[in-house]
Amino acid sequence: MSKILEMREKRAKAWEATKHFLDTKRGDNGLLSPEDAATYDKMEADVVALGKEVERLERQSALDAEMAKATSNPITNQPAAPKEEKTGRAAESYKKAFWNAMRGRVDTDVQNALKQGADTQGGYLVPEEFEARLIDAATERNIMRTLGTVITTGGDRKLPVASGKGTSSWVEEEGEIPESDDSFGQVTLSAFKLATAIKVSDELLNDSVFNLENYVAKSLGERIAEKEDEAFLVGNGTGKPTGLFNATGGGQVSVTTASATALTLDEMLDLFYSLKSAYRPNAAFLLNEQSLKAIRKLKDSTGQYLWQPCNKEGEPDKILGCPYHTSFFVPTIAAGARTIAFGDFSFYWIADREGRSFKRLDELYARNGQVGFMAYQRVDGKLILPEAVKILQQKA
Numbered sequence: 001m002s003k004i005l006e007m008r009e010k011r012a013k014a015w016e017a018t019k020h021f022l023d024t025k026r027g028d029n030g031l032l033s034p035e036d037a038a039t040y041d042k043m044e045a046d047v048v049a050l051g052k053e054v055e056r057l058e059r060q061s062a063l064d065a066e067m068a069k070a071t072s073n074p075i076t077n078q079p080a081a082p083k084e085e086k087t088g089r090a091a092e093s094y095k096k097a098f099w100n101a102m103r104g105r106v107d108t109d110v111q112n113a114l115k116q117g118a119d120t121q122g123g124y125l126v127p128e129e130f131e132a133r134l135i136d137a138a139t140e141r142n143i144m145r146t147l148g149t150v151i152t153t154g155g156d157r158k159l160p161v162a163s164g165k166g167t168s169s170w171v172e173e174e175g176e177i178p179e180s181d182d183s184f185g186q187v188t189l190s191a192f193k194l195a196t197a198i199k200v201s202d203e204l205l206n207d208s209v210f211n212l213e214n215y216v217a218k219s220l221g222e223r224i225a226e227k228e229d230e231a232f233l234v235g236n237g238t239g240k241p242t243g244l245f246n247a248t249g250g251g252q253v254s255v256t257t258a259s260a261t262a263l264t265l266d267e268m269l270d271l272f273y274s275l276k277s278a279y280r281p282n283a284a285f286l287l288n289e290q291s292l293k294a295i296r297k298l299k300d301s302t303g304q305y306l307w308q309p310c311n312k313e314g315e316p317d318k319i320l321g322c323p324y325h326t327s328f329f330v331p332t333i334a335a336g337a338r339t340i341a342f343g344d345f346s347f348y349w350i351a352d353r354e355g356r357s358f359k360r361l362d363e364l365y366a367r368n369g370q371v372g373f374m375a376y377q378r379v380d381g382k383l384i385l386p387e388a389v390k391i392l393q394q395k396a
Contacts, residue, residue, distance in 0.1 A: 002313065003057055004054060004057045004058060004061065004313050005311075005313055007050060007053055007054050007057060008054055008309075008310070008311045008312075008313065009311060010050060011047055011050035011051055011054065011309055012309055012311050014043070014046055014047050014050060015047050015309050017043065018040065018043040018044055018046075018047055019305060021036075021039065021040060021043060022040055022297065025039075025040070044293065044296060047309075051309070051317065058313070058314070099212065101360065142225040142226075142228050142229045142232075143229060143286075143325055143327045144228070144229060144232035144233065144244070144345070144348060144350065144381070145225075145228070145232075145350060147284070147286075147325065147345035147346070147348070148232070148345055148346065148348035148349060148350050148381070149346050149347070149348070149349045149350065150349075150350045150352065151189075151349060151350070151351050151352070152351075152352050152353075153189065153191070153351045153352070153353055154353070155353075156188055156189065156190050156191075157188070157189040157351055158186055158187075158188050158189075161185045161186065161187055161384055161385060187349075187382055187384045189349060189351035189380045189381075189382060190351075190380045191351065191353040191378035191379060191380050192231075192239060192240050192241060192378065192379060192380055193376055193377075193378050194224060194227055194228065194240075194376065194377055194378070194379060195374065195375065195376035195377075196220055196223045196224060196227075196374070196375055196376075197361070197372055197373065197374040197375070198216070198219050198220065198372065198373050199365050199368075199370045199371070199372050199373075200212070200215070200370060200371055200372075200373065201369055201370050201371075202369045202370065202371065203369075205371055216358075216373060216375075220373075220375045224375070224377065228241075228379065228381075229327060229329055230243075230329045231243060231381065232244065232348070232350065232381045233245055233327060233329045233330055234246060234329055234330075234331065235381075236248075237249055237382075241350075241379065241380050241381035241382065242381065242382045242383070243381075244286070244341055244345070244348055244383055244389060245330065245331060245338045245341065245391065247338075249382060249383065249386075250338075250383060250386070250389075250391065251341050251343060251383060251386060251388075251389035251390060251391040252386050252387060252389070252390055252391060253338065253390075253391045253392075253393045254270070254271060254274035254275075254390040254391065254392070255267050255270045255271045255274060255390070255391075255392045255393070256392075256393050256394075256395060257392065257393070257394050257395050258395060259394070259395055260334070260335035260336070260394050260395045260396070261333055261334070261335070261394070262294065262333070263291070263294050263295060263298065263333070263392075264298070265298050265299070265300060265306065267392065268295065268298065268306060268319075268320065268392075269320070271340065271342050271390055271392045272320050272322075272342060274342075274390045275342055275343055275388075275389075275390045276387065279343055279344045279387075279388050280322075282344045282346065283322055283342060283343050283344050284322055284323045284324055284325060284342070284343075284345065285319050285322060285323075285324035285325070285340060285341070285342050286324070286325050286326075286327065286330060286340070286341040286342075286345065287324065287325075287326060287330055287339060287340045287341070288326060288327065288328070288330040288331065288332045288333075288339065289326050289328075290332045290333060291330070291332065291333055291339050291340055292307070292324070292326055294333065295307055295319060306319050306320055307319055308321075322342075333394060334394060335394060335395065335396055336393070336394060336395075336396040337393070337394050338391050338392070338393045338394075339392055339393070339394055340391070340392040341389055341390070341391050341392075342389070342390050342391075342392070343388050343389030343390055344388045344389070345389065347383060347384055347385040347388040347389065348381065348382070348383045348384075348389070349381065349382060349383075349384050350379065350380070350381040351379065351380045351381070352377070352378075352379050353377070353378035353379065356375060356376070356377040357375070357376055357377075358373060358374065358375050359373070359374045360372070360373060361373065361374060
């Protein structure tokens with residue numbers, strides 16, 4: 001038995017024990033005593049910890065499989081013509097010159113190579129290979145980049161959206177056929193500037209062991225991803241993208257709870273069925289972990305809990321049979337808060353404006369023996385079809 005399957009079965013047993021404890025310890029009012037509530041929280045935390053361990057093992061398994069791949073393929077055909085060298089920002093000479101410039105080692109050859117990526121704002125466009133790595137770093141921490149649709153633009157992108165459908169009618173013989181046109185709207189994806197800066201000591205910068213590329217990619221990637229994710233979820237559209245949970249331009253509120261601090265089974269079912277059936281095959285829930293904790297205590301009329309752990313390797317846990325995702329930036333349960341989204345998140349579009357740029361800041365931190373690096377990008381995000389995502393909102 002694989003370690004992953006073993007951990008999944010262990011988690012399933014822990015969850016069954018947790019449900020049994022909850023069912024047997026609830027009082028006539030449906031609540032737990034303070035002592036039993038503390039015990040339940042500990043049992044549920046163990047289930048969550050086991051789930052995270054399963055996720056870690058699955059990621060490790062995927063990495064092991066990737067690392068086990070052959071690094072080269074045997075030659076089985078006739079030698080081909082020499083491979084064409086990359087040009088522009090993809091060229092090795094540009095990449096080498098870029099990082100030499102970041103370390104302050106600029107000579108005539110370096111300056112000539114960097115002319116290909118000169119930025120009108122005074123920086124240098126990052127080499128193509130590093131730019132891809134920076135995007136990868138962001139994707140690992142940004143939930144909306146994995147769920148939404150990501151496109152690359154060179155300017156504002158106008159998206160025509162069919163906001164209403166026409167209908168057909170029954171008419172009498174030789175009767176007049178009524179007109180019923182589709183209605184169309186337009187969503188514009190622009191570009192908002194997101195920037196960050198880091199400082200590196202002269203000692204680290206000049207240390208041949210220190211991998212400047214990996215450090216910059218990881219540090220800047222994590223910062224950018226965090227701010228992006230926040231904007232994609234709760235951004236107000238002013239100087240930043242419009243978030244999925246924003247009151248204007250976000251998902252449609254279809255359920256308002258009866259309580260400001262709790263959820264019920266019926267409210268979750270209402271949220272599920274408020275989404276048109278056409279969107280449900282690709283639908284998922286998006287919520288904060290505190291909301292997930294509340295849902296774990298809910299069960300249907302047959303005694304089945306809404307949250308169900310999956311014991312099959314590679315498959316996600318589910319709520320009402322649908323996968324779910326959690327993010328720290330989704331609002332927690334509070335009066336008036338929009339706490340749960342359910343829908344097809346591929347209708348949230350993210351537009352990356354081509355070119356991420358770096359600037360080296362030599363003088364600003366020179367007195368402290370440091371060199372600064374500033375990175376910025378331009379990006380926008382919007383839900384282009386509001387009916388594809390439904391929102392549950394707490395009572396005000």
